[in-house]
Amino acid sequence: MTQQTLIEVTRLSRYYGSTRAIHEISFEVKRGEVLGLLGPNGAGKSTTMQILTGNLAPSAGAVRINGIDILDEPKRAKQAIGYLPEQPPVYRELTVDEYLRYCGRLHGLSGQRLASALQRAKQRCGLSEVGHRLIGNLSKGYQQRTGIAQAILHGPDVVVLDEPTVGLDPIQIREIRNLIKSLGEEHSVILSTHILPEVQSICGRVQIISQGELVLNDSIEGLQQRMHTSSLTLGLSRTPELAQLRAVDGVQQVEALGENRFRVHYQPDNNPAERLAELAVGRGWGLHELAPERKTLEDVFVDLTATEPSVEVNAA
């Protein structure tokens, strides 16, 4: 049950005229997974989500939601999807209750089922207090929550959220992240974001899209691995000779960072941290800092999305 594939995307492409929005993207999402879609502006995140939710027809490729092709049987497939677009699709002249009831009816809920779904969605999104208020009078954060409530109201298998935490304050962001995590337990969730820590805190898997292509598809653990680098920062009180540092076994290169701090690059399988510490103590350099450097997710992101041209140069 937990391994059931809910979303299956095969070789999806979409062109706007001659502009390529996304190109041959394939991936799968299983039940109980939260997938983070990362990418710079205009990379094709929203386009991918629009295609997944049946708002846009792909130029090529197929999308299966719970085994149902969204182009062949759009109604059945859409019944299993909840979608929050970039801008929450709310009617400003309706109250939160009226709006959510309308959304529920559009998905075929009625009577007692509608009432309980409404209660549950409102409670999960923290909207219980504002049910009778006009959406137009609510703050951006509450409108966003209403948008999320709309997406989860009918208990869809797949929840697609396009930048769900935009416009929320830090406390609301935390609440929404917890909500997404709990949604991820029973449903599949795909969310796009440009807030990198968000991905680290809620997603089980990450995909990075750049210029319409999938450049990374990895679990969070795999991503952590990528974030390990082979360098150390070394902080000393007295200036040593760089040659002495270079002579240590395993050290490839030493960069002076100023103020007696150095970056030591080493061979990946030969960490010289221990030997450096011994040396520093033995020579009385006054060791006060010795730390492995870690790339942030941001570095990985920038590496993956910005190095593409240089890869081509190397190949040529």
Next chain:
Amino acid sequence: MRANVIAGRELRSLFLSPLAWAILAIVQLIHAYLFLIGVDQYLQIQGQLSMIEGAPGVTDLIIGQLFASAGFILTLVVPLITMRLISEERRARTLTLLFSAPLSAFEIVLGKFLGVCAFLAAMLALLAAMALSLGLGTTLDLGVVASGLLGLALMLMAFAAIGLYLSSVTSYPAVAAISTFGVLLLLKIIDLATSADVTQPGLLSYLSMQHHFNNLLRGSFNSSDVVYYLLLTGLFLALSVRRLEAERLQS
């Protein structure tokens, strides 16, 4: 069928906006004024009419006139009601909600159409009540009244379908309104070019909405007139469906 859900919300949103109430009030006021003028004029010429054999009756003169004027006034008013149907949803990006819901484009279009028709029916009911109030003082030819109302209802349906289509091609309500008005007016006056020869109605007069409306106003029920309006309505509804389906392909 979830079209009725959309129709319900459409109607509700219409009545939540001051525009709909303002339109209802103003249209009713103008109809009432025209009605009064009609009654007044009839009373003035009543004596002379009684001397003419086969003269038109009170129903033709007052109610026929009233419905004819209403047909013209509503050309101006319906575009204002239909302009927001889809363009506003596109502008506010709520169209996504409908596209992501398990609905076909046909259900969306039908829902919108039924919603606006319900509003127009309310307007027509007010007009009908006014016309029938004349029955308190005199005897009406109910057949002519019914035929006139049917004509007006059919014409309003066609108006709504045309407005809906033009609202689906733009994201600017004002553009939808002015183009709807243009099309409605053109369809009304298209037979002016051929009006010299009334005995032989040509293609242009068949296309004219006014031509078919006039027949029904006179109380002559002809299925070709009814079919004309139904065809026109169906055509523009189908165009709207196509337009929405194309939206997913182009955007």
